[in-house]
Amino acid sequence: MEYSRGSQNLKLAEIVSALSYALDLTDGQPPGHSVRCCWIGMHIADALGLSNIEMRDIYYTLFLKDLGCSSNAARICKLFVTNDHDFKRNVKLIDNSLTQVLSFVASNTAVKSGMAERLRAVLNLAINGSKIDRELIETRCERGADIARRMRFPEPVARGILDLDEHWDGRGQPVGLKGKDISLYARIALLAQVIDVFNITSGRASALEEVRRRSGRWFDPYLVDVFEQVAEKPDFWSGLEDPELDKRVFALEPAGFTQFVDDDFLDDIADAFAQVVDAKSPFTSGHSKRVALISELIATELGVDPARKRWLVRGALLHDIGKLGISNEILDKPSKLDPDEWAAMKTHPSLGAKILSRIEAFSGLASIARDHHEKLDGSGYPRGISGNDLDLETRIVTVADIFDALTADRPYREAMPTSKALAIMVRDVGTALDPDCYFALMRSLNRLTTKAKAA
Ligand SMILES: [Fe+2]
């Protein structure tokens, strides 16, 4: 497997654009939502005559507006007893008028449950609705802004993400900011979001009608006027429908501001995105970070060279990125998955590989994501490939992944001690698991235990 050794030619915009597809999955949006929002919002920003620095900041705010979206998925699933993806997609189609909210709650709460559970969930929402709404949005926005800062984006970008759900009339969340107290980038991003959602669902006339209807309530009326002028340009709509929209959006990055990503920056981006993945479910909290750490221990024990190890750690951090596309109904289910749920769960390696392979230099990371549930004897998924087709990096991550899964709490069982986990894993060594990786893990853990005892 050819791994990228350097990252000098990697452009920040290309990485962020690829990773934004993972955010679309989490938010239940059709692929490309974030990229389309970037196209829409940049046209509005351009018509406003923003400076190049402002254009750069709004560019990244638009790509990353949903950065915190995984952090409230588990809670949505629990509170509304529903599929978080369907919920997140449907909620974007309503405004906050009482009639729409009530009919939304009635048709999106506990849809597959019996009457009693449904009634309990709806009553809870009726009593605590506004508090819950604020909590959910607060979690999402604060988390998103925090991750943006960790990805080294400047404060205006973080603020744009933080204010995304504030409304012009002061009736938004979580703070209830009003008018121009709301970040301009957030005002543009929310407008772009609603335009894309309605355009994709019911066409451009519907998108225009909806933004006019919400002008002065959700949206800054001046921005709506600006958008109406943008919408008269045929190039705007034909560009939005271009299958190669990604390339057009790359060209919108302000001249002279193209940012390249060095190794340290790439480590930070992988680390920050691992947090987006880990935030999706309470049962995966910290999983990607621990798998990265365990993979690093194994690789060190096996004498893997530092540059290769660095890419391995990034691959381990992002190995489960496809889980952002799996509903929390499945991820957090406390009992055995039924065949359909299991089939859905098994799609996460391919979903992850699809996102990561959008960047040529990430081909090694994509193959770790695709193959980390494969086994040496061909008994794994999704492809059932065997030994010769699995590179060292994937074998390492597979061992680290299983070890962490066994030693962490799961929805259906408690964490088990290290010795028990190793004893379970050893049964599969040589058939399913790579012996070198397994014994390297054992040696490394023994050494750590000895050191801890001596200290
Ligand atoms: Fe996985």
Ligand SMILES: [Fe+2]
């Ligand atoms: Fe995993």
